[in-house]
Structures are given as C-alpha cells and as structure tokens.
Amino acid sequence: MKHIIKINNFNARACLSILCLTITSLLVGCNGNKQEVDSTILHEKAAVISQQAQISLSLEIWPELDIAVKTDADIEARVRSLLATMTLEQKVAQMIQPEIRDISVEDMRKYGFGSYLNGGGAFPENNKHATPADWIKLAENFYQASIDDSLDGSKIPTMWGTDAVHGHNNVIGATLFPHNIGLGAANNPELIESIASITAREVMVTGIDWVFAPTVAVVRDDRWGRTYEGYSEDPEIVRAYAAAIVNGLQGAVDEDFLGDEQVISTVKHFIGDGGTESGDDQGNNLASEEDLFKLHAQGYVGGLTAGAQSVMASFNSWHGVKSHGNKYLMTDVLKERMGFDGFVVGDWNGHGQVKGCSNESCPQAVNAGLDIFMVPTNAWKPLYENTIAQVNKGEISLSRIDDAVSRILRVKIRAGLFSKPSPENRPLSGKTELIGASAHRTIARQAVRESLVLLKNKDNLLPLKPNKNILVAGDGADNIGKQSGGWSITWQGTGNTNTDFPGGSSIYAGIKQAVNAGGGKVQLNVAGEFKEKPDVAIVVFGEEPYAEGNGDLDNLEYQRGNKSDLALLKRLKAQGIPVVSVFISGRPMWVNAELNSSDAFIAAWLPGSEGNGVADVLFTHPNGNVNYDFVGKLSYSWPADSEQTTVNRFDEDYAPLLPYGFGLVYGADNVLTDDLSEQSSSKSKSELTEKALFNRSAKAPLHLFLSDEKGSTELTSSVLALKTIAVKTTDRNVQEDSLMVSWKNAGIGSIHLTSAFPSDLRAFNEANGVLSFDVNIKQFPSEAVVVEMSCEQECQGSVDITKVLKKHTLKEWHTINISLSCFKTSGTDMAKVFTPFKLTSAGDFSLTLGNIYIKTESQVDLTSEITCSES
Missing domain, CATH: 3.40.50.1700 (Glycoside hydrolase family 3 C-terminal domain)
Structure with a gap:
C-alpha cells in the first residue's frame, strides 16, 4: 500500500501516526500492541491526519497547566480497584449518556449508564411545569436504579448533567441571570462567581450533579446564533470569567471543592466554536494553531487551571476535522500537554458528525479521546452495542476504554458520588425556598444593572x-x-x-x-x-x-x-x-x-x-439623586454596517461604529449623532455564492427525508420505501449522484431536505434568487406536484409545478428554476428557512432528481424560471 502524503512542518508524533496507519490493515499500534483494524477506519484516520497535515502543528504553543486539583494516590488506587472489577459491558455503559426522554428507570437498572442528561426543553414526565419535587423524584429513581446491581452487576452511581447556562434555566421559578454577553459587559469576575454559586445551589435543590457550563467561546463573527453565549469577542474577559465560574460552581479547591452545595462544571465547547467561518453554527474554524490558542483556548486555561472536571467537545471543525474526532486536540493537546485528567463529554450526537461515523457507531471518537458519548434519541442502544463489538474486534483498544472509564470514575470519586447520600437525601435537596430565592434575585438584579x-x-x-x-x-x-x-x-x-x-x-x-x-x-x-x-x-x-x-x-x-x-x-x-x-x-x-x-x-x-x-x-431616586449609574462597557464591538460582522478588537482595519470597551455614564458627552448612515451595504448579487442543498448528497446541516401520513423517515441508505413514496440513489454523471423518486398512487408523499436549524435566505431573495433543481421525468404525474419551502408551522410557501413538468420531454434532463419570491409571496419567511426544498405529490409519478441549489438570477439560465403568475 503506497501513500504520498504532504507534510508541512508536521510534528514527529503525527508523522509516527501516519507511518503506523500506512503499514497494513493489520495495524501494529504505536504502543506496540497488535490489533485487527477495519480498513475503513484506517482510511478515515488517514484522511483526518492528511487534512491536519496541511497546517503547521506545534504542541509547544500549548501550556503545561498548573491545575489546582492535584493527583491523589488514594483516589487513583480506588479507580484502579474499581476498574479491575468491571466487565467490558459495564465500562462501555459508563461512557454512554442518554437523555431523560429516551430511557426508563428499568433501562438504567439494566445498563447502568455512567450519566444521563436533560436537554434544553426536557422535563420530568415531559411536563414543562414539573415541580422541584418531580425533578428530585426522577433523580432519585435513576440513582437507585444505577446502584442496583441485580441486572447489570454494577453499583457505580450515575450522574445527571443539565444545561444550566444562565441559572437553573429549565426549572420553573428559578433565578435566570443575564446571558453571558451581558455578563461580559459587566466585567465583574466576583459577581460572576456569586452567580455561579447561586446556580449550583439551585441545581442541587433538584438533585442534579453536573452543569454544562461555562461556555468560553470567543466569538469572532456576530452572525453566529450562539453569540450571546460568549462573554466577549476578546479572550481577556473570558479567561478570568472561566476561572470565576468554575470556582463558583465547584467550590474553591482548598475550601469547599465539590461539597454539598457544589456541582461538577463543564468548560465548553472544545475548541474554536466561536471562530467558525461566516459564523456558521457547527461550522469550520480556519484559525492558525497559534490563534486557536491565543483567542479560543484562553477560557480553558482559566477554567482548567481552576480545576474544572469536565470538558465538552465542540460541534465545529478545525481545518475540516470535526472536534469530536480530533485526536491531536482532545488527546495530545488537552489531556497530555495541558494535563487535563477529568473527562471529555460529547455534545448532542456530535460524534455522529465525525467522518465515517453515525449516531449509532463511532469508534473514531473514542480513539480520538472522547470519554462520554452524549447520545440522545434511541441511538444509545446500538451505540452501546457497537462500541462493545468494536473493542472486541480491536477497532478500539481496551486501554483506551480503561482510560476513559478511569477518568469518569476519578471525577465521580472527587465529587463524592460514592459517599454522598442519594439525591433526595442531600442537604439542599427539596429546599424549594432556594429556587428563585430573594437573595438570589437580588444578585441577578445587580447583574442586570451592571450589564x-x-x-x-x-x-x-x-x-x-x-x-x-x-x-x-x-x-x-x-x-x-x-x-x-x-x-x-x-x-x-x-x-x-x-x-x-x-x-x-x-x-x-x-x-x-x-x-x-x-x-x-x-x-x-x-x-x-x-x-x-x-x-x-x-x-x-x-x-x-x-x-x-x-x-x-x-x-x-x-x-x-x-x-x-x-x-x-x-x-x-x-x-x-x-x-x-x-x-x-x-x-x-x-x-x-x-x-x-x-x-x-x-x-x-x-x-x-x-x-x-x-x-x-x-430612573433617579425620588429625591432626584442618581440611583445607579451605567457601568457596563461593550465586550463586543458595535458594527458600523450590516455587513461588518467580524469587527473585533485589535483588527488591523478596526473601524466599528462603537469600539470595544465603549459605554457612556451619566453626564458624559454624547457621541452618536442623529444622522448615522441608514444605507446598508448588503452583499451585492455578485458576492453571493450559490448554496448547494443536494449535490450527490444532502449538504450539511440538511438531511434528506421521505414522509407520508405516518410521519418522516430519514434516508440513511441507498434505498427507502414508504407506503406512498420510494427513493433510491442512481447514477447520472458519477456514482449515486441523483435520486430516483416514485409515487405509488397510495396517498400523499413527500421528499424533502430539512435541517434542525434554519437558513437565512433573505440575501438570495433580495438578489432575485431561485430554487434550482434538475429533473428527468420517467412518468408524468397523475396528480398535482407541489414544491414547498417552509420555516415553521404555518410558515410555508408553495408553488404548483404540474404544468411545467408536463411541458418537458420524458426521459430527458431539464432544469427547473423557481423564483424565491414565489415562496415568499405565498408565506415563507426567508429569514428562517428550515426546509428549503420539499416535493409533494400523490397518484402515479416518477422522476430522477439532482443538483438542488439556491442561486441568484445571475447564476442560472432564467429561460426556464417559473414566475409566481405561472404557478
């Protein structure tokens, strides 16, 4: 097997990894252990390393941290003792984190999951108005099931993680603090530590052990939908805040570390989530390694030094490599160089985005250094089973599993989960007077003032x-x-x-x-x-x-x-x-x-x-004296134009409307006039690049679905058939670059491209854009054929293309271009399009479909464009 690999100033460790991968499909690991390795895994690993080889990597950029939580010989001995008693099944169960909507208490008793979570908008019994008592009851039930060894043979306690990102925000009546962007404007680490301490107390009232905070993203493009989760565009505030929040959530290491009023903290999302191109959520960060450290890693320096016990992997990629599968960053940098000895947890099915992975199977993520799979939905069971099988086949080494489980056990011991009472019997549990307590709201009110x-x-x-x-x-x-x-x-x-x-x-x-x-x-x-x-x-x-x-x-x-x-x-x-x-x-x-x-x-x-x-x-005091002056200062630069989306402190061409650190106080000279330019320099038509929706495959973050009256099913293989509609991949120019779709005269069926997050298509609409797609009609439709573009419920526009289809010649390729204005006029909100393409019909009809794009009028031949009047 011959490989030609471009290496640009690549470190010795990476070179050795490449050599290890290229020898043979019988991989002799760099640690000398001989393992059977699936050839697909080999190729995927080689692809990751090849992508990383295009940039200069240097571990020396990263610091060796003086972490406040030191190695404890007694704890390490206990970890080894526990590990020695565990079966492979028990170990893998510690690495599986399902969501409360997807498991039962009996599942916990049978499998003994190491942890579980409630995602945003998930509540006990799916009841938004669940009381603190309901939360405690669920925590107690899962805890007792986890230590019940009657089915799984394990008595290791589970732990519950929650997104308490601005207070215990999933619980009715909790104190909700300003989001991070406002706290960044306050620039008050002592206040931030108090906020974190209050959050920990309110979380502990409900029997929960672990909080997915703080977010330490350094936001570089304000178009990003998570901008408000970042404290600042500059790492100066972020680093100090990360340490303050970790201390507030977990307690100071030399005082009340992980005591009865503290929770495990999570520094997230590792790494570079705030620096993706165009501010795309879950997108690609192209920063140099030096900038990745100087800009995006400072929150980890602060938070890990203070003793944060968990780190959450990020959805984003760095130079095309998904963070959930990036061994260099997760293992070489975070764990080995920086010395982090806690565990790395994934984000919501983030492992499924790693090249070659799915939500149900991802040995690449484990091998890269992921310790806990966050696996909501029913994917948890096949992931558990596949991971066990992959260890048995040698695709994942047992030593990597042991390392992951050791990290989980280490944190559980440090957090006292083996010795603390069960959730309903802990000191703060059930003290509902602490949820939204007056003293807590007083601190939140101060935070509002200062933000x-x-x-x-x-x-x-x-x-x-x-x-x-x-x-x-x-x-x-x-x-x-x-x-x-x-x-x-x-x-x-x-x-x-x-x-x-x-x-x-x-x-x-x-x-x-x-x-x-x-x-x-x-x-x-x-x-x-x-x-x-x-x-x-x-x-x-x-x-x-x-x-x-x-x-x-x-x-x-x-x-x-x-x-x-x-x-x-x-x-x-x-x-x-x-x-x-x-x-x-x-x-x-x-x-x-x-x-x-x-x-x-x-x-x-x-x-x-x-x-x-x-x-x-x-307002002043009734006597006319100033009550509270403004103290907040911009921790994000204020844009001078709608397209000035990446204006950041220390930029070479820095020219915001209002700079980083700006903020008036009472009596100060006013700066802004009443004649600011109101002319937006929105991107010209020539600057917009066409947006691929389907080109050989659905383009991320879109997924391809078929739907009928029973619901929607995602196309995850080359063939899918429902009662009313069927699809299979087929060849046009290259292998499987198109979709053969047929309707069966059995009711309404649809094929659609949908994302969990919306796209902002206003610029395309303003540029007289079109929805463009190629069709090859095999059989003319016997019923109406409608193309739909939708945002949410009662927010969709549609165009009937039946007549247009019947004008075309059978078994020849044609391009159909539908003006976006047709969809907007008939109801689509172009600012938030979740489903940019949906093709619906009934009766008998078949065609082959491909090359689905959003384009501007200058990018297409408009001779076949459908106007609203023609539809």
Whole structure:
C-alpha cells in the first residue's frame, strides 16, 4: 500500500501516526500492541491526519497547566480497584449518556449508564411545569436504579448533567441571570462567581450533579446564533470569567471543592466554536494553531487551571476535522500537554458528525479521546452495542476504554458520588425556598444593572425623574420570555408567557414600580398609543428568542425587510415625544436607523428574569439623586454596517461604529449623532455564492427525508420505501449522484431536505434568487406536484409545478428554476428557512432528481424560471 502524503512542518508524533496507519490493515499500534483494524477506519484516520497535515502543528504553543486539583494516590488506587472489577459491558455503559426522554428507570437498572442528561426543553414526565419535587423524584429513581446491581452487576452511581447556562434555566421559578454577553459587559469576575454559586445551589435543590457550563467561546463573527453565549469577542474577559465560574460552581479547591452545595462544571465547547467561518453554527474554524490558542483556548486555561472536571467537545471543525474526532486536540493537546485528567463529554450526537461515523457507531471518537458519548434519541442502544463489538474486534483498544472509564470514575470519586447520600437525601435537596430565592434575585438584579450599556444619551435625557408621565411601548416591555432569550425553560426560549416565570419581573414591571414610587404616571401600550401625551416614551424592542443555529444570520441588520419597531420610534419622535430605546438582543446589531430615531439608546442584551434591574438605572431616586449609574462597557464591538460582522478588537482595519470597551455614564458627552448612515451595504448579487442543498448528497446541516401520513423517515441508505413514496440513489454523471423518486398512487408523499436549524435566505431573495433543481421525468404525474419551502408551522410557501413538468420531454434532463419570491409571496419567511426544498405529490409519478441549489438570477439560465403568475 503506497501513500504520498504532504507534510508541512508536521510534528514527529503525527508523522509516527501516519507511518503506523500506512503499514497494513493489520495495524501494529504505536504502543506496540497488535490489533485487527477495519480498513475503513484506517482510511478515515488517514484522511483526518492528511487534512491536519496541511497546517503547521506545534504542541509547544500549548501550556503545561498548573491545575489546582492535584493527583491523589488514594483516589487513583480506588479507580484502579474499581476498574479491575468491571466487565467490558459495564465500562462501555459508563461512557454512554442518554437523555431523560429516551430511557426508563428499568433501562438504567439494566445498563447502568455512567450519566444521563436533560436537554434544553426536557422535563420530568415531559411536563414543562414539573415541580422541584418531580425533578428530585426522577433523580432519585435513576440513582437507585444505577446502584442496583441485580441486572447489570454494577453499583457505580450515575450522574445527571443539565444545561444550566444562565441559572437553573429549565426549572420553573428559578433565578435566570443575564446571558453571558451581558455578563461580559459587566466585567465583574466576583459577581460572576456569586452567580455561579447561586446556580449550583439551585441545581442541587433538584438533585442534579453536573452543569454544562461555562461556555468560553470567543466569538469572532456576530452572525453566529450562539453569540450571546460568549462573554466577549476578546479572550481577556473570558479567561478570568472561566476561572470565576468554575470556582463558583465547584467550590474553591482548598475550601469547599465539590461539597454539598457544589456541582461538577463543564468548560465548553472544545475548541474554536466561536471562530467558525461566516459564523456558521457547527461550522469550520480556519484559525492558525497559534490563534486557536491565543483567542479560543484562553477560557480553558482559566477554567482548567481552576480545576474544572469536565470538558465538552465542540460541534465545529478545525481545518475540516470535526472536534469530536480530533485526536491531536482532545488527546495530545488537552489531556497530555495541558494535563487535563477529568473527562471529555460529547455534545448532542456530535460524534455522529465525525467522518465515517453515525449516531449509532463511532469508534473514531473514542480513539480520538472522547470519554462520554452524549447520545440522545434511541441511538444509545446500538451505540452501546457497537462500541462493545468494536473493542472486541480491536477497532478500539481496551486501554483506551480503561482510560476513559478511569477518568469518569476519578471525577465521580472527587465529587463524592460514592459517599454522598442519594439525591433526595442531600442537604439542599427539596429546599424549594432556594429556587428563585430573594437573595438570589437580588444578585441577578445587580447583574442586570451592571450589564446595561448606554450607547446614546442626547441632551442628557437620562436619567429620568420618576415623577414624569411615562409611556412604555414595544413588544419586549412586558415580556419576560423575550428578555430572557433562548435556554429559558424551553430550548429556544419560545412558547413562554410571564406566568412561566413566577417571581420574575418584566422591564415594564420595574418601570411601573419606580414611577409609582416617585409620584409619576405610567401607561403601557405595546403599539405606542396613548390618551394623554407622555413626557417621554420608553420603547423596549429587539430580537425574538433563539438558541444555537436557529439564531444564525447572514448579516446584522435588525428587522431587515420588516422595520416595524423603527416605524414605532419614528412615529413617537414625530409626535414630539423624547424616545428612550431599550434594545434586547443576543449580539450587537446594525441599528443605525433605530439609533437615529432615539434620544437615548441602551443595549440591554438578554437580562433574564429580573427585568426590574433596568428601571434601577433608568430612573433617579425620588429625591432626584442618581440611583445607579451605567457601568457596563461593550465586550463586543458595535458594527458600523450590516455587513461588518467580524469587527473585533485589535483588527488591523478596526473601524466599528462603537469600539470595544465603549459605554457612556451619566453626564458624559454624547457621541452618536442623529444622522448615522441608514444605507446598508448588503452583499451585492455578485458576492453571493450559490448554496448547494443536494449535490450527490444532502449538504450539511440538511438531511434528506421521505414522509407520508405516518410521519418522516430519514434516508440513511441507498434505498427507502414508504407506503406512498420510494427513493433510491442512481447514477447520472458519477456514482449515486441523483435520486430516483416514485409515487405509488397510495396517498400523499413527500421528499424533502430539512435541517434542525434554519437558513437565512433573505440575501438570495433580495438578489432575485431561485430554487434550482434538475429533473428527468420517467412518468408524468397523475396528480398535482407541489414544491414547498417552509420555516415553521404555518410558515410555508408553495408553488404548483404540474404544468411545467408536463411541458418537458420524458426521459430527458431539464432544469427547473423557481423564483424565491414565489415562496415568499405565498408565506415563507426567508429569514428562517428550515426546509428549503420539499416535493409533494400523490397518484402515479416518477422522476430522477439532482443538483438542488439556491442561486441568484445571475447564476442560472432564467429561460426556464417559473414566475409566481405561472404557478
């Protein structure tokens, strides 16, 4: 077997790995152990190393950390003793982390999973309004099943992990703190440590052991939907905060480390999630290794040095290699060079994105250094079985399994899980008075105050005296769900009302309290209407809640194509009413027009459940003295244009509208004028590149499905047949580059490309874009054929292409181009398209389908374009 490999300043360890891989399919491992290795695995490993060989790697870039938690000989002896008693099945079970919606207590008793989680929006018994007692009961039941050795022979306690990312945010009534972007503006590590300590206490009330926080992403492109999960665009704040949060969650190593009021922390997502190209969630980071360390690793330096016991692998790739399968980063850098001796947990089926893997099988991730598979859905069982089989076949060494399980056991022992009482009997368990406690809300209210950044204050309009007649307007004014953003009870933060936040306060509620106490008048009207002309209007508006890739944008213009909030501001200004804008957002946005129409403008970020903290700063004390001044400073640069998405501190051509560290205080000179340019330099048509949806295969993050009246089934092989529709891959130009689809005259069937996260297609629509695809019709349709593009329920547009299809010649290839405006006109919101292509029919019909793209008009031959009138 002959290989030609390009090596560019590649380190000796990597060279040795390449040599090991190229010898033979009987791999003699670099440690001298002879193992049978599947040839497919060999080729995939070689491909990963080949990709990494295109960049310069140097372990010397990474520090050898002085980690606060030192090796303990007694703990290590106990780990070895436990490990020696375990079967392979028990060991692999420790590495499997299913989700509460996908396992039963009996599953836990049978398999003895090392851990389990509740994802965002998952609750005991699927009840959003589950009480703390319900959470405790579930924790107790799973714990008791894990130590019951009657079926699996194991008494090792399990541990529950949860996304408590701005407080215990899945539990009704918990204290919700500002999201990280706001905390970054506060730049107060002591406050952050207090917030983390409170979060740990509220989590412990519900019997949960482990928190998936802090996120230490350093965000470089604000189009990313997780921008608000980062503290800053610069690692300066992130490093200090990571240490503070780890200390707050876990307790200081020399004081209360992992005691009765502490939880295991997770520094995430390793590594480079905030630096993906174009801000694409789960995308590709192309930073040099030096920048990967200097920019994206500083949170790990802070958090690991403080003693964080777990690290979560990231969805993103680094130079094309998925982090869940990157041995150099997970093992060579993190574990060996930096000295991390805790465990690495995966993210939500992230292992399934590794080249050659699926959710049900991924030896590559284990070999790369992943210790725990986060495997929601029913994929956990085949993954468990396949991993055992892969060890038995030599695809995964037993020594790697032992290393992973040793790390898990080490953390469990350090956390006292073998010696602590069961969840319902722990000191804080069931003390529901701690959930949303007044003292906790006081700290959250302080965090709100300190997170606010004053961007504009014309003629020193602020602070307001509370004896005024105040109009409060905007759809964010009395909306705790909107001000809390994503990861607030539900995953996306949607579907909530104020009643879902008992004990919390909206921004309006805080204003009302302040004005009533000061002898003024307050009127709430979302549309900005009034009976008595107010002295001033406070308008609260901004982004709707979102989480992860659902928040990805293609530029930063606020309310692009639908300027309803700007219209409200302009109307109030035209009536001679001074306007104070309170802007809710998960990132800096291009709001020049809104700034021009505001006398004062506050970046409030996502303040969480304690909206009354906003009024604390806006209003003086009734005696006229300043109550609280603004202290927040921008930890993200504010863009001067909608396309200025990667403006970051220390850039060579740094020219933001407002720089990193900007923030007015009362009495300071106003900086912004009322004549900022309102002309967006949105990408020209020539700058847009065509977007492939299907080219030989569905393009990530899209997946291909067939659906009928029973639901949807993903195409995971070359053939799939439902009652009404069938598909198989076929050859056009190259092997299996097209799809042969047939309808069976048995009811409605569809083939569609869908993603868990939406795409922002507004730029293509503005460039007169089209949905383009090739068809070769084998049999004309006997029923209507409809192409649909949809965002969510009741948010889809469709075009009937039956007549167009019948104009074409059978058994010849044709290109169909459908104007995106057709879909927009008939109901599609182009800002958030989940399903960009869906082909539906009934009756008898068959065709071959391929090359599905979104293109601009300049990229296609428009002679076959369908206009809305033709449809």
